Amino acid sequence: MKVEAWIFIITGIFLLLVSPAYWVITGDWTGTSALTMATLLALMVALYLGFHAAKMEPRPEDRKDAEIADGAGELGFFPPYSWWPLWCGSTLAVIVFGTAMQEWWLVILGFTLGAVALSGWIFEYYRGEHAH
Known part of the structure; x- marks a missing residue:
């Protein structure tokens, strides 16, 4: 989950840099507000994933020494079709x-x-x- 946290951190930093630039270039409150909220949401998800990555054991796909067989077994419940x-x-x-x-x-x-x-x-x- 550390990789996912880093993806959202990088996205948040990008949006943090783009938001003021967008305001300076366009002067548009709507787009600036949307970019600011997107920044906060990306950083919120990064914070959540970062806390969970620190508390849980690494998944097989997060470990460099993992074998293919480590990921075998039941992955969860996936619902069939539904009307x-x-x-x-x-x-x-x-x-x-x-x-x-x-x-x-x-x-x-x-x-x-x-x-x-x-x-x-x-x-x-x-x-x-x-x-x-």
Whole structure:
């Protein structure tokens, strides 16, 4: 994780140098604010990764003396296909459309269907084909 931390540190330093230069060249508050926030976010991620890199054992890909077999085994749980994100996105589209058209009954319907879709997405691994 030290490599990842260094990537974000370098990105943060780059953005730290670019932000004032952008302000001097353009005088644009919007872009300068966005670059400043991107700088802070990159440095925040670098700080997080740096703390975790100091506390945890090096992963096989971080060690120079690691063998290929050191990385063998289960890597984690990767979910199969799911239709629930489609329904969650569709209900969000209904909510936004209802808000734009000022049809509040459509917004209420979207929130109701959205609660059902979000519950289905959260609990999809508790029943059915992919239950644990």
